[in-house]
Amino acid sequence: xxxxxxxxxxxxxxxxxxxxxxxxxxxxxxxxxxxxxxxxxxxxxxxxxxxxxxxxxxxxxxxxxxxxxxxxxxxxxxxxxxxxxxxxxxxxxxxxxxxxxxxxxxxxxxxxxxxxxxxxxxxxxxxxxxxxxxxxxxxxxxxxxxxxxxxxxxxxxxxxxxxxxxxxxxxxxxxxxxxxxxxxxxxxxxxxxxxxxxxxxxxxxxxxxxxxxxxxxxxxxxxxxxxxxxxxxxxxxxxxxxxxxxxxxxxxxxxxxxxxxxxxxxxxxxxxxxxxxxxxxxxxxxxxxxxxxxxxxxxxxxxxxxxxxxxxxxxxxxxxxxxxxxxxxxxxxxxxxxxxxxxxxxxxxxxxxxxxxxxxxxxxxxxxxxxxxxxxxxxxxxxxx
Amino acid sequence: xxxxxxxxxxxxxxxxxxxxxxxxxxxxxxxxxxxxxxxxxxxxxxxxxxxxxxxxxxxxxxxxxxxxxxxxxxxxxxxxxxxxxxxxxxxxxxxxxxxxxxxxxxxxxxxxxxxxxxxxxxxxxxxxxxxxxxxxxxxxxxxxxxxxxxxxxxxxxxxxxxxxxxxxxxxxxxxxxxxxxxxxxxxxxxxxxxxxxxxxxxxxxxxxxxxxxxxxxxxxxxxxxxxxxxxxxxxxxxxxxxxxxxxxxxxxxxxxxxxxxxxxxxxxxxxxxxxxxxxxxxxxxxxxxxxxxxxxxxxxxxxxxxxxxxxxxxxxxxxxxxxxxxxxxxxxxxxxxxxxxxxxxxxxxxxxxxxxxxxxxxxxxxxxxxxxxxxxxxxxxxxxx
Numbered sequence: 227x228x229x230x231x232x233x234x235x236x237x238x239x240x241x242x243x244x245x246x247x248x249x250x251x252x253x254x255x256x257x258x259x260x261x262x263x264x265x266x267x268x269x270x271x272x273x274x275x276x277x278x279x280x281x282x283x284x285x286x287x288x289x290x291x292x293x294x295x296x297x298x299x300x301x302x303x304x305x306x307x308x309x310x311x312x313x314x315x316x317x318x319x320x321x322x323x324x325x326x327x328x329x330x331x332x333x334x335x336x337x338x339x340x341x342x343x344x345x346x347x348x349x350x351x352x353x354x355x356x357x358x359x360x361x362x363x364x365x366x367x368x369x370x371x372x373x374x375x376x377x378x379x380x381x382x383x384x385x386x387x388x389x390x391x392x393x394x395x396x397x398x399x400x401x402x403x404x405x406x407x408x409x410x411x412x413x414x415x416x417x418x419x420x421x422x423x424x425x426x427x428x429x430x431x432x433x434x435x436x437x438x439x440x441x442x443x444x445x446x447x448x449x450x451x452x453x454x455x456x457x458x459x460x461x462x463x464x465x466x467x468x469x470x471x472x473x474x475x476x477x478x479x480x481x482x483x484x485x486x487x488x489x490x491x492x493x494x495x496x497x498x499x500x501x502x503x504x505x506x507x508x509x510x511x512x513x514x515x516x517x518x519x520x521x522x523x524x525x526x527x528x529x530x531x532x533x534x535x536x537x538x539x540x541x542x543x544x545x546x547x548x549x550x551x552x553x554x555x556x557x558x559x560x561x562x563x564x565x566x567x568x569x570x571x572x573x574x575x576x577x578x579x580x581x582x583x584x585x586x587x588x589x590x591x592x593x594x595x596x597x598x599x600x601x602x603x604x605x606x607x608x609x610x611x
Numbered sequence: 612x613x614x615x616x617x618x619x620x621x622x623x624x625x626x627x628x629x630x631x632x633x634x635x636x637x638x639x640x641x642x643x644x645x646x647x648x649x650x651x652x653x654x655x656x657x658x659x660x661x662x663x664x665x666x667x668x669x670x671x672x673x674x675x676x677x678x679x680x681x682x683x684x685x686x687x688x689x690x691x692x693x694x695x696x697x698x699x700x701x702x703x704x705x706x707x708x709x710x711x712x713x714x715x716x717x718x719x720x721x722x723x724x725x726x727x728x729x730x731x732x733x734x735x736x737x738x739x740x741x742x743x744x745x746x747x748x749x750x751x752x753x754x755x756x757x758x759x760x761x762x763x764x765x766x767x768x769x770x771x772x773x774x775x776x777x778x779x780x781x782x783x784x785x786x787x788x789x790x791x792x793x794x795x796x797x798x799x800x801x802x803x804x805x806x807x808x809x810x811x812x813x814x815x816x817x818x819x820x821x822x823x824x825x826x827x828x829x830x831x832x833x834x835x836x837x838x839x840x841x842x843x844x845x846x847x848x849x850x851x852x853x854x855x856x857x858x859x860x861x862x863x864x865x866x867x868x869x870x871x872x873x874x875x876x877x878x879x880x881x882x883x884x885x886x887x888x889x890x891x892x893x894x895x896x897x898x899x900x901x902x903x904x905x906x907x908x909x910x911x912x913x914x915x916x917x918x919x920x921x922x923x924x925x926x927x928x929x930x931x932x933x934x935x936x937x938x939x940x941x942x943x944x945x946x947x948x949x950x951x952x953x954x955x956x957x958x959x960x961x962x963x964x965x966x967x968x969x970x971x972x973x974x975x976x977x978x979x980x981x982x983x984x985x986x987x988x989x990x991x992x993x994x995x996x
Contacts, residue, residue, distance in 0.1 A: 410784020
């Protein structure tokens with residue numbers, strides 16, 4: 227099939243002179259150039275170019291008890307160019323490094339999928355693709371992140387966004403002053419990149435952050451203007467909060483000293499979400515110092531609530547075998563294993579034999595959760611840590 | 612297991628006097644009271660109370676060629692109280708009607724799951740639950756919607772939210788003035804309820820709406836400030852846009868006369884999303900007049916783009932058997948069947964044998980989609996309708 231002459235499609239996005247780039251970007255470009263110079267240098271001197279990639283495995287992850295976060299260890303894997311097993315990955319790593327350099331020089335960001343497509347093409351003169359699926363591409367980007375010691379945001383790559391925010395704070399995002407007190411029923415969408423270079427905090431009256439699991443619960447709290455009555459910031463992360471949401475919570479906690487108080491489901495998934503917010507996750511252990519919030523609090527839903535709040539049997543959802551297995555796994559996490567209140571909490575969940583969702587509280591009254599449950603627990607400081 | 616004495620949990624959410632409620636709410640309460648009066652009246656006169664529920668099936672859906680939307684027909688099903696097959700559903704319908712009356716009187720809204728939990732309890736003196744799963748509950752709410760002729764939003768029920776908005780417009784949401792020109796990288800979260808009583812339009816310079824499929828593509832357009840350069844509003848609906856997003860697009864189209872221009876994937880799913888935006892869907896046919904946008908335009912991605920834009924083979928994703936089946940089904944929809952350009956478009960997709968995502972355009976250049984592809988197509992009015 228003959229190709230028609232194509233319209234002119236030359237790139238109109240010029241590179242910015244390196245002197246005009248932010249300091250952080252200059253530093254990242256330095257790391258990328260260092261990587262390619264190492265390859266050239268070793269090649270010229272007849273040595274095999276090798277990249278050393280820190281291992282993101284469970285065995286190379288350890289819990290730092292003092293800091294209260296999960297950390298990545300020192301183990302590394304070699305990725306030599308002249309090895310049939312790793313040559314393709316080596317090429318992929320260099321391709322992505324090149325895309326990232328372009329992104330930084332143009333002052334632009336891209337999604338994971340966008341970077342994948344930038345690099346995905348047929349290798350000239352062959353039928354081989356540089357990449358076949360995004361599953362090959364995402365880990366290579368993480369490799370670059372850990373081996374360069376640069377955050378994904380520093381590599382100008384963003385993730386899907388989930389989560390909204392409303393409350394007594396002003397946020398400055400790319401120069402736009404966002405008054406989170408006047409966001410109507412929709413709220414402000416929490417972006418993927420919330421580093422200080424992109425996003426700063428303005429005036430903040432709020433005394434804490436209430437983080438809820440789901441958008442529907444968030445809507446209940448927003449409609450009842452909980453954040454106004456209790457002078458706080460209200461966020462949700464659409465289930466397991468994405469990096470942007472976690473990082474924003476951590477910055478609110480560290481920079482503005484706001485306690486982060488979570489209202490999640492009474493089930494192993496809710497406990498796991500809390501665990502990730504608090505201590506970090508294995509796959510992102512190299513990011514824990516930037517994402518984890520060791521003093522985050524778990525206010526509810528608690529296993530005792532069925533009794534204490536006099537709920538009807540209608541709220542019970544029977545635990546599945548997988549729930550029981552997950553609950554036991556989570557109970558064995560080192561930070562939970564040494565924590566007596568959490569051991570009691572998980573034991574009570576298992577004893578109950580059922581789980582409960584935050585929305586179960588609506589059974590009592592549409593605003594029971596916002597007007598009684600959360601205010602009473604806040605007042606009594608009745609939460610798990 | 613003995614219960615501890617529970618803390619006082621009486622509802623603090625008082626009903627508002629009926630005279631203070633908005634006219635629309637008074638009307639909806641009138642409908643709900645009418646329903647229960649019918650039940651009482653028939654019961655007192657020894658007749659079997661019956662609710663008539665319009666059918667939401669394919670056979671009761673027809674395409675209104677003149678209006679260009681899908682519509683629900685007149686067929687109804689009876690739901691008598693004194694029938695073993697329908698008695699439970701009858702009870703469920705009345706329970707939900709009662710919850711909705713409470714919501715309206717309290718001036719509150721709830722999620723589908725919230726309404727489910729409000730009604731879910733053990734029937735006194737039995738081990739029977741009023742509802743077992745939410746799958747039973749949601750259709751009952753739709754039944755009420757169609758049989759009362761009241762929109763879900765009029766019943767004070769909201770859906771999950773997806774989708775963000777940024778651009779040259781001011782929106783007033785529950786009294787908050789939202790300047791969509793200053794939303795940073797996050798954008799404003801499109802709420803679930805966007806009826807004129809909750810949400811009004813302020814100043815709007817924008818000349819059209821560019822609606823893209825995914826948040827990651829939306830981020831690309833927002834970062835390149837496409838909406839500023841091209842004086843428009845930029846939205847996404849996180850895949851298949853939820854009701855709130857569709858309704859907002861329709862209001863922007865009908866009230867502000869803004870063309871709605873869609874940038875979706877070149878695959879049957881992208882075509883289906885467009886079809887729903889334009890003509891409505893079978894399951895929500897009773898809502899089409901409020902949701903469908905018959906003059907919405909499909910700008911891309913087009914099957915011809917692989918050639919016209921000189922893309923590399925890397926963008927090709929082979930059609931699956933299911934894709935081919937769906938493409939043929941969509942080609943047979945009455946509004947596409949009579950539309951020659953669309954017949955050609957789907958035939959070309961099938962001939963290509965591959966699909967392409969919007970993000971494939973990033974292969975050429977990170978901002979090719981925002982700086983060349985969409986501007987050129989807009990200028991040439993090169994789109995499908």
